[in-house]
Amino acid sequence: MSCPRLGAVEVVQDRGFHLDLEDYLAGVLIMASELSRLAVNSVTAGDYSRPIRISNFINELDSGFRLLNLKNDPLRKRYDGLKYDVKKIEEVVYDLSIRGLAKE
Template sequence: MAKNTSGMVDPAIFDYLQSKIDEDTEIRDQVKTILQDLEKHGRHSQASLAKAHSTQASQYGTIVEETEISIADQINVVERLAGTASRYPYYKYNSLWSRDIQNTMFHVLLCGWLGGSLGLGNGYQGRLLTLEEVGRVLKVPINLKDRDAFHLTIEEYLHALITLIDELSRLAINAVIQADFAISLQVSKFIKDIYAGFQILNLKNDSLRRRSDSIKYSVKKVEDIVYDLSLRNLIPKET
């Protein structure tokens, strides 16, 4: 390109900038279209999982089976998202999907806690899936450092875990309504263990640190439930 010596601003500069803006907009639109599908299937998963609040623990199996079908649909969409997102700089666009991925990870975590196997072998109630296991379920890598590609982050996992705790504290309350007192006790022990684990972490992410502060309120809420059940002799002494 010939050097401009006329003192005039070359309009080609702005043509180039507009082309980059258009390119960025097209990428974002592609990602948002995929995320609409992820949100749709996520609503199905959430609707299935919500049934646990009005169901005896002995019937969780039916909820898990239904949820695993919609999670399979989410996995397919995540695969599409990973294929698209990995063509571009990860940290330039990950804010577009991070919240939806956190929700998807939460659905996987709750389904696993309710006893879902999710293709990982025999499931059992009260199970905490690790970040590595969630990555295997969703068929995407975790916490990548060696290449710029789509992956699940530790922060997204911890956000999903906090959402799980919030949901389980609700479940502990609703289990009492179902006269399923053992579930409240199980939830109490589980979230206490998670809370203890969070105390070890030195969280740098401001949003994550603020959200983690709420865990103690969930613990206290469920402790009050268990204490009330104990006063009413509704929990066996040996537990």
């Protein structure tokens, strides 16, 4: 496992639903990418408060991922993509603030 074990959770393979930690974290990173697209599309639709909420969430997510010791694997590459998503959302929020459309 490339991520440190999070907590002492017993995994029982034959009962319930099991998802590997790496798969879960990859899914969270994919969600972040989709949220950056949603931020851009929200502005197009006239919803100027949603990109700010998305920006706050993505920044917290980025802070959490920085705490992990990710090696050079697919999860690390997805995390590197998160940095571009943060930048994209920050540009959207900046444009909204310059135009006076952002209400924090």
